[in-house]
Amino acid sequence: MNPQFNTRKERLSLFQKLFPQRSEQTKTAADLSIVMCPSCNHPISQYDLNAQAHVCPGCRYHFPLGVQERLSTLVDPKSFKELYRSANSLKINTFPDYDRKLHKAQELTGLKEAVACGIAEIDGEKIALGIMDSRFIMGSMGQIVGEKITRLIEVATKKKLPLVILTASGGARMQEGVLSLFQMAKTSAALARFDEAGGFYITVLTHPTTGGVSASFAMLGDIILAEPKALIGFAGRRVIEKTINQQLPESFQTAEFLLERGFVDRIVDRTALRQTLGQLLKLHRRHA
Amino acid sequence: MSPQKAWDRVQAARQPNRPKAMDLIPYLIDHFIELSGDRHYGDDQALLGGLGSFEGQPITILAQSKGRDLQENMSRHFGMMHPEGYRKAMRLAKQAEKFKRPILCLVDTAGAYPGLGAEERGQAEAIAASLKLFATLKTPVITVVLSEGGSGGALALSVCDKLYMLENAIYSILSPEGFASILWKDESRAAEAAELMECTAQDLYAKKLIDGIIPEPAQGFASGIPDVVAQIKDLLRQDLNTLGSLKETVLLDRRYAKYRQIGARV
Structure with a gap:
C-alpha cells in the first residue's frame, strides 16, 4: 500500500x-x-x-468540475435556484447518432444540457449564474445551450441582476450545424441589450473555452477572469499549426498567454474565485 | 431550378470565376472610396472597407475580399480576416452610424484567419465584439453572402436587418472537410458531410435564417455578373427604402427579434 x-x-x-x-x-x-x-x-x-x-x-x-461540484465551491449553500432545468436537445434533429450522444452525456453529467442556469448568491450578492460543463459533448453550444444562456441574460436584464457565466466549451455544436453557429449572434445580441441597460457581466473562462463560445459571450464580460492554465482561444491548435506550418509553443492559448496580451483581466486560482467574485459584485452594487 | 446535392453547391460556391466583392462594388456603388486600418494595429486587406453612393445615397461597404489571382489572394488572405479586420469593420460601422449611412456587408470567407498573430491579437474578442456591436448599431445593415460563409468569421458580418445569399453560396459552422475530419477523422468524406450539414442557401432559407436567395445565371458566371448585380441593386433599393423609413427603436427591435427567434425554444 x-x-x-x-x-x-x-x-x-x-x-x-x-x-x-x-x-x-x-x-x-x-x-x-x-x-x-x-x-x-x-x-x-x-x-x-x-x-x-x-x-x-x-x-x-x-x-475539471461538474456543475454540482462547481456550485459547492462557489455559491452560498442552497442558494442556487435552477432555471430551465428540463430543457432538452433530444429529438431536436435527425443527425446520425446525436440522440445517443446526448443520452450518454446526460447520464455522465446528470444534466440535460451543457449549461446549468439559475439564480444564486455569492457572499450574499444575488446573481444570474450560468455554469458550463465541458464533459457534456465538449460543453458545446447548440440551440438549447444558446437559448438557455440568452434567457438567463434576459432574466438578468429584467431583474437588474449581475450576470456571471463560467465558460467551458469547445465551441458551437457540430451536430446542430448552422443553427448552433447563429447562437453566437443570439447570445451576443442579448448581451448588447444587457450592456445598454447598465448590467454588470463577469465571465470566468475555464478550461477549455474555445471556438464559437470564446468568440461570443465568453469574451464579452465587463470583467474577464480566467482559471490558471485554462486553454482559451478561437481556432484550434492543429488547424493553426497546419496553416503556419510550424509548431506552437506550449503556452500558446493559455490563460497566461491571454493575460499577457491583454485579453483577460485576472487569473484567479479557484480557491480564491468565490472571494474575488464576491468583492467584484459588492463593488458593482446598484443603488436603487 | 433543378434540385442539387449539397456537395454540388459547395463546389459551385468554390468556383474561381464567382463574383468577388471587388468585381461587384464598381457596379453597385458610385464613387467608391476605400478606407483603411483599425487605428490600433494595422490594415487587414481581407476586409475591403469604404464608402460610396448607392443611387445617390451615401453607403458604407464592408466586404470580405477574396482575390482574383494567387498574388491578390496572398495579400488578402483569401478573405480570411484577422482581428484588425474585424476592428476595422467595427470602426467603419460606428462611423456609418454617426453619419447615418446604411451599411452593405458582403460575406465571402472560409472563416476567420487561423494563425498565431490572429490569436495573439484576440480573434475571439474581435469577433465577439463585432457580433455585439452590430446587434445594436443604429443604422440599417444589409448583408449578402457571395460564396462562402464560414463559421464565426462570417457571422461577425452577418448580424443585420436583411441577410441574403447567392443561390449557390453556402453558410456553415466549418468547412465540410473540417466537419468530416472531426466527425469521422476522414477529410475525404466531405461530400457526405456537406449533405448532413444543411449548409446551402436553400437549407438556410428553409430554417428562416436568411431573408432571401439571389438567383444565379443558369449557365454560371462565365456569362458575366450583370444579372446578379441588378438583383442585388433591386434588393438594396427596396430594403433601404423600407428600413430607412423605420423608427430607430423599431429597426433595432426587429433586428433583435430576427436573431432571438433562431433555434429551439425552452
Missing part, C-alpha cells in the same frame, strides 16, 4: 475527530478514495480535493 495513502488516511481520521460536526457529510467511502493529479502525479484524497476546490495542492492543477 502506498505509504502516502496511509498518512493521508490517518490525517483524515484525525481531522474527523477534531471536527466531528462535519463527519456526517464526509464519512463516505468515496472521500477516502485517492485521486492522482494528472499534471504532477501527486496522490490526493477525494476529501482533500473537495476541501481544496478540486485544485491539486502540489502543482495547482485545476481539475
